[in-house]
Amino acid sequence: MKLYIMPGACSMVPHTALEWTGADYELEILDQDSVKSEDYLRINPQGAVPAIVDGDTIVTQNIATQVYINANYPEANIFGTDTSPAGQAKLMQWLAFLNADLHKAFGPLFAAEGFVEGDAAQENLKKKAKEKIVHLLRLPNEQLGKTDYLTGSKTTADIYLYAALTWSKKFAIDLSDYKNFDGFIKRIEEDAGVTEILRQEELEKIGSL
Numbered sequence: 001m002k003l004y005i006m007p008g009a010c011s012m013v014p015h016t017a018l019e020w021t022g023a024d025y026e027l028e029i030l031d032q033d034s035v036k037s038e039d040y041l042r043i044n045p046q047g048a049v050p051a052i053v054d055g056d057t058i059v060t061q062n063i064a065t066q067v068y069i070n071a072n073y074p075e076a077n078i079f080g081t082d083t084s085p086a087g088q089a090k091l092m093q094w095l096a097f098l099n100a101d102l103h104k105a106f107g108p109l110f111a112a113e114g115f116v117e118g119d120a121a122q123e124n125l126k127k128k129a130k131e132k133i134v135h136l137l138r139l140p141n142e143q144l145g146k147t148d149y150l151t152g153s154k155t156t157a158d159i160y161l162y163a164a165l166t167w168s169k170k171f172a173i174d175l176s177d178y179k180n181f182d183g184f185i186k187r188i189e190e191d192a193g194v195t196e197i198l199r200q201e202e203l204e205k206i207g208s209l
């Protein structure tokens with residue numbers, strides 16, 4: 001199985017999942033140019049990571065890559081130890097929130113020029129995006145006041161949240177009202193799989209917000 005990633009991107013979620021499986025896998029590290037190259041567009045016409053190539057199988061879209069890893073390595077419990085219908089639905093609820101709502105809200109911060117023209121409009125859009133991100137992050141912060149991880153055990157949803165928190169720090173989003181994230185970041189950065197993927201992606205641990 002080969003995983004395509006960009007350092008620090010949302011691809012750190014399936015990357016960590018593969019580390020958790022303990023299986024051998026190949027890693028292809030892309031950059032802003034190679035993610036739009038003709039060769040890679042044949043794998044993912046959207047020009048985005050993550051993607052998995054496994055023989056004739058190509059999987060794109062973050063959650064789908066996780067589903068594929070989970071189906072191949074169910075014993076790794078990347079979707080948590082509560083495999084009941086309710087437990088798996090709760091996990092999917094968090095993944096959908098993280099992928100479709102929270103991740104999406106960062107779009108203007110990474111590339112405001114793709115949304116509006118002009119410096120003033122772009123600055124305003126970035127401000128609005130930050131407000132939306134702060135609003136959305138109240139939900140995981142509340143949950144982490146009750147449990148160490150988003151669901152009953154550590155899952156890929158926690159790694160997706162961790163990725164979003166690293167982006168929040170990069171864009172200097174003020175999350176000082178949210179008291180539960182620093183302990184969560186510490187727990188996640190103690191994970192052996194996370195430690196390994198950060199090494200492979202040549203990223204520093206952030207420690208706190």
Ligand SMILES: N[C@@H](CCC(=O)N[C@@H](CS)C(=O)NCC(=O)O)C(=O)O
Pocket residue numbers: 006009010011032035047048049050060061062063099
């Ligand atoms: N909906 C897609 C979003 C993937 C996505 O936005 N990937 C970003 C990195 S986090 C990317 O590859 N961006 C490259 C670009 O847009 O140039 C998914 O879930 O996989």
